[in-house]
Amino acid sequence: MKRFTLLIAAAVIASVPAAIPAMARTDAVTSTPDFAVGPQYDTTHVYVPADQFDTFVSSFSATFGGTTSKQGEFQVTPTQSLTKSQLVLTPAGSVSVFGFKTPIPYPFGAERTGYLVTDIDAAIAAAVKHGATRLLTTFPDPIGRDSLIQWPGGVNMQIYWHTVKPSYTPLGTVPENRIYLTADAADKFINAWTGYAHAKITADDKTADGAQIGEPGKTIRRVSIRSGYGDMVVFVSDGLLPWPYGRDMTGYAVSDLSATLAKAKAAGVQTLVAPATYGKRQSAVVEFPGGYIAEIHSDAHAGA
Numbered sequence: 499m500k501r502f503t504l505l506i507a508a509a510v511i512a513s514v515p516a517a518i519p520a521m522a523r524t525d526a527v528t529s530t531p532d533f534a535v536g537p538q539y540d541t542t543h544v545y546v547p548a549d550q551f552d553t554f555v556s557s558f559s560a561t562f563g564g565t566t567s568k569q570g571e572f573q574v575t576p577t578q579s580l581t582k583s584q585l586v587l588t589p590a591g592s593v594s595v596f597g598f599k600t601p602i603p604y605p606f607g608a609e610r611t612g613y614l615v616t617d618i619d620a621a622i623a624a625a626v627k628h629g630a631t632r633l634l635t636t637f638p639d640p641i642g643r644d645s646l647i648q649w650p651g652g653v654n655m656q657i658y659w660h661t662v663k664p665s666y667t668p669l670g671t672v673p674e675n676r677i678y679l680t681a682d683a684a685d686k687f688i689n690a691w692t693g694y695a696h697a698k699i700t701a702d703d704k705t706a707d708g709a710q711i712g713e714p715g716k717t718i719r720r721v722s723i724r725s726g727y728g729d730m731v732v733f734v735s736d737g738l739l740p741w742p743y744g745r746d747m748t749g750y751a752v753s754d755l756s757a758t759l760a761k762a763k764a765a766g767v768q769t770l771v772a773p774a775t776y777g778k779r780q781s782a783v784v785e786f787p788g789g790y791i792a793e794i795h796s797d798a799h800a801g802a
Contacts, residue, residue, distance in 0.1 A: 530624035532696040534726025538666045539614035541585070541594040542673070542748045543656065545607055546788030551582050551597035553766065554788035558595075560765035561758060561786075562750065564588030576637035577603045589670030590750045593790075605633040609646055609654040610747045611675060613727050618643050618659035625649075625657070629690035649690055651683030671751035674722075674729040676793060678711070678744045681719075684734040688721060697725035710776040712740040742770045742791050746783055749793035755780050758794055762786075 546554045551569075559566060567585040574581055574596070582597035594612060615621040618636060625647050626632065633646040633654065642660040649655070679687060691697060701722040708716030711733050719734035731749065752758040755773055762784055763769070770791065771783035781795040 530627060530694065531620070532726060533615040533617055533621040533624065534695065535614045535616060535663070536668065536726060537672050537728030538592070538669050539664065540728055541592045541612050542675075543609055543612055544593045544595045544788075544790045545602070546595065546597050546790060548582055548597035548599050550788040551584075551595065554786055554790060555584055555586055555595055557762070557765040557767050557786050558586050558593060558790075559588070561762040561767060562588035562590045562752075564592075571599070574639070575603045575606050576634070579603050579606075587666065590752060591669060591671075591673030591748065605646055605654070609656045612656040612658055614664075615657055615659055618645065618657060621657055621659075622647065625694050628694040629686065630694070650686035651677075651679045653677055653679075653687060653691075672729050673751065674731050674749040676746055676749050677730065677732045678737070678739065679732060679734055680737045681734055684719070684721075684732060688723070688732060691730070692723060692725075695725040695727050697723045697727075697730070700724050707776060708735065709774070710781065711735060712743040712771075713738065742783055742785065745791045746793045747791075749781075749795055752794060752796050755782060755794060755796040758796075759784070762794075 544554070555566060555569075564587045566587070569582060569584040571580060572583050573579055574583060578600075579602065580599045582595075582599065584595045586593050586595060622632065622636060622645050630647040630649050633648055636643050636645040641662070642658060644656060644658040646654060646656050677687070688699070692699065699721060701720070703720045706718050706720035708714060708718045710720075711718060713735060716735070721732040721734070723730040723732065759769060759773070759782060766787050768785045769782055770785050773780055773782040775781075775798045778798055779795050780798040781793060783791065783793050785791045
């Protein structure tokens with residue numbers, strides 16, 4: 499689905515030399531190539547009511563800066579549908595925004611991210627080899643091809659490919675894909691994703707403070723992962739999560755959390771979880787108009 503917003507954005511955003519960020523790669527022996535292009539080409543998929551579409555886009559842009567593509571209405575699924583669609587590119591990460599005017603065809607609406615790959619057929623085959631399940635067959639769009647896959651634990655993603663590769667400025671900070679799992683699925687997902695994505699586990703804290711996901715007094719496991727697709731954090735817990743934890747699909751890194759939250763508030767964004775410090779991170783959870791929930795964080799000592 500993200501291809502359409504990228505196509506529009508190409509008309510309004512200056513092209514720059516393609517660059518793949520210097521991401522850490524695992525040195526483990528893998529049996530499939532790395533198909534990642536770079537996190538500046540990856541977005542969180544945000545579904546909002548059509549009548550709150552513009553308000554969401556304005557609030558997200560006001561909070562993180564950046565630019566937007568031209569808004570349009572498209573059929574972005576292989577079966578009949580119609581949605582408003584727009585891409586918001588910010589230095590802290592990008593979102594593909596969808597405001598459907600028709601019912602959303604299955605299995606769309608449950609995917610958390612769209613990832614650009616160098617070869618979609620080979621990438622999907624590699625994902626399946628590493629434990630993913632195709633939710634539908636790969637389908638064409640005017641500028642490329644797409645598929646939706648599901649990893650162990652029910653983690654849904656979109657994989658897409660362009661006939662002509664787009665070119666976007668590397669991000670200022672790389673957002674993290676925040677995934678909540680129980681121990682039943684965590685290792686299966688982590689092994690599958692790191693094998694497919696050539697990812698490196700940068701931290702694995704098995705005695706992390708549960709307060710950071712709304713479970714004070716409990717111990718959880720927190721796994722940080724990095725790859726050419728960007729950053730990821732997997733929270734492994736008992737799953738007894740209070741609102742809004744588990745609904746925050748993406749975490750955005752900023753240089754000054756207080757200043758960012760002030761801009762967000764002025765743009766109509768509600769703070770659901772007040773800023774708190776966990777280790778080296780100061781973190782808050784917010785809800786944008788339209789219902790999109792996100793975590794925002796900065797270095798706990800920033801501005802001190």
